[in-house]
Amino acid sequence: MKKLINSPETVVTEALEGVAAAHPSLSVDVENKVITRAGGPRPGKVGLVSGGGSGHEPLHGGFVGYGMLDAACPGEVFTSPVPDQMLLATQAVNGGAGVLHVVKNYTGDVLNFQMAAEMAGDEGIEVIPVVINDDVAVQDSLYTAGRRGTGATVFVEKIAGALAEEGADLAAVAAVAREVNERSRSFGVALSSCVVPAAGKPTFELGEAEVELGIGIHGEPGRTRAALGPAREMAAVALDAISADMPVGGDLLVMVNGMGGTPLIELYLMFNEVRKYLEAHGGNVARNLVGNYITSLEMQGFSVTVCQLTETLTRLWDAPVDTPALRWGR
Amino acid sequence: MDAEVFRAWIVSAAGVIETNRDHLTQLDAAIGDADHGINLARGFTAVLGALHAAATPPATPGAILTMTGNTLISKVGGASGPLYGTAFRRAGKALGDAADVDLPALSAALDAALAGVQQLGAAREGDKTMVDALAAATRAFGKAIAEGASQDDALSVLAEAASAGAEATVSMQALKGRASYLGPRSVGHEDPGAVSTALILGALRDAAQAGR
DSSP: OOOOOOOGGHHHHHHHHEEEEEOEEEEEEETTTTTEEOOOOOSSOEEEEEEEEEETTTGGGGSBBBSBBEEEEEEETSSOOOOOHHHHHHHOOOOOOEEEEEEESSHHHHHHHHHHHHHHHTTTTTTTEEEEEOOOSSSSSSSSSSOOOOOOHHHHHHHHHHHTTTTOOHHHHHHHHHHHOOOOOEEEEEESBBBBBTTSBSOOOTTEEEESSOOOSSSOOOOOOEEEEOOOHHHHHHHHHHHHSSOOOOOEEEEEEEEEEESSSHHHHHHHHHHHHHHHHEEEEEEEEOOOOOOOOTTTTTEEEEEEEEEEEHHHSOOOEEESOOOEOO | OOOOOHHHHHHHHHHHHHHHHHHHHHHHHSSSSSSHHHHHHHHHHHHHHHHHHHHHHSSHHHHHHHHHHHHHHHHTTTTHHHHHHHHHHHHHOOOOOOOOOHHHHHHHHHHHHHHHHHHOOOOOOTTSSSHHHHHHHHHHHHHHHHTTTOHHHHHHHHHHHHHHHHHHHGGGGOOGGGGGGGGGGTTSOOOHHHHHHHHHHHHHHHHHHHHH
């Protein structure tokens, strides 16, 4: 697999240097691997911190800015960041009104954020974690590590970020974050694996006409393998799984997300299929995102995230945002 | 066993993890995200660096294990960082500032390590995790000591039980961690965390036996 890197060991550091150079609105601490908004914490504003393995760009660093995250902690590729980073990020965004941790539901993320929140608490910073677990491919049961945090993470960061920007308190920001998580469901399909730079080869192999159903975002194999069908069938597989778990009638926020290696022309085509399916099931796609938002290196594939909107959630989605990856209203 | 043995253990563990880096990564590709070997190798390299560069080198077995745990937490990330880090920290704490560690003290420290891992990760035996190696090992170790085994023999039992515990994970379905997303597809693969745990305990046996 061909990559544009210098060496596997320096991928994350060099990419962060590139992010720093490209975005003056961000303050990038390359050595400690923490990305914050330039200009320091906003006194009185709830700070939003998220983080996770690198390799999902633009998640999370690309969502740091006005109306969304205050800080992001990039770990090694597909590896949760460490408590030290999260503590630094939490301290950096502490405006005296507490800090929200947006934590994707993976064992590593949960454990590391937990340790960091304890450390922050010891220093008198109030932290509330909200765990995102929107993926319907995994059964949430005693027999698994629980549902994974995937596309809804983007929705949570935007909507909770907007409420925090309005000056709401930590409890309210955490409540809206939980609400978005509870009203969202996702499902992903891979047409190819991805290559972790340090591993040097694909994490799994798919045949010429095979897809992996119910994938996460780390190149981990999904629940089942199936034959690749036309786009409308692939959309139906994903949306059947989502609608079996949550009603998809009413006003919806829908993201058709590329896993990194699928061209935009195909994502728009998939969005068309998704839109038709949802409309046939009583849904109205009131707001949408189509593009690469939470990726898995160069994996070919897509994920769909559907969120049941309310008037308030719609208003917060529409609120101004100014980050490298999402920008409107300003 | 004194601080030199424990230092040798960590050096040996770092070596065996590095040697098995690709193997561990491959195991993790089958049922995870292909980074276990990479992450642990990076962590142990950092541990060696920390032990070497410390302004006041840790002078007791407990201090060595505590520094190991703290460094792993700060450098590894993922689930492995907190879990292995906590294991070493709890073991280090259990050893206190004793300059020499006998078998019962080591057994208590490993029991504390297991308790820490289970508290943090909530895994039980049979979930197909590092606990399957660590629990089998600590149990067999305790039994061997109670039956009056020599140090060499007890440590051999420890290492072999850990390996057997890791092998036993092959037929299990993962109920914890990333492998659990695969459900039944996780069966038939050895758990990478159980394997790395067995390697680390094997390194303890090697270091203790070499030092005598």
